[in-house]
Amino acid sequence: MQPLQDRPDQAADEYETHLRTCRQCDADGRPCSVAKYLRRVHNNLARAARGRRDVSPR
Numbered sequence: 163m164q165p166l167q168d169r170p171d172q173a174a175d176e177y178e179t180h181l182r183t184c185r186q187c188d189a190d191g192r193p194c195s196v197a198k199y200l201r202r203v204h205n206n207l208a209r210a211a212r213g214r215r216d217v218s219p220r
C-alpha cells in the first residue's frame with residue numbers, strides 16, 4: 163500500500179468519500195475539520211504533482 167503522500171487521486175477520493183459519509187458534514191451543511199484537513203492534503207498533493215510535471219514533462 164502506497165503512502166497517501168504519493169497518491170493525489172486517492173486523497174481526492176478520500177475527501178469525496180468523507181463528504182458522502184460524514185454525519186457531521188451532513189448535519190452542519192459544510193465541511194468539518196476532518197474534511198478541511200483532507201481537502202488541504204489533496205490540494206497540496208495536486209499542486210505538488212503539477213509542479214513535478216512542469217519541471218519534468220516526461
Ligand SMILES: [Zn+2]
Nearest residue numbers: 184187194197
Ligand atoms: Zn466531515
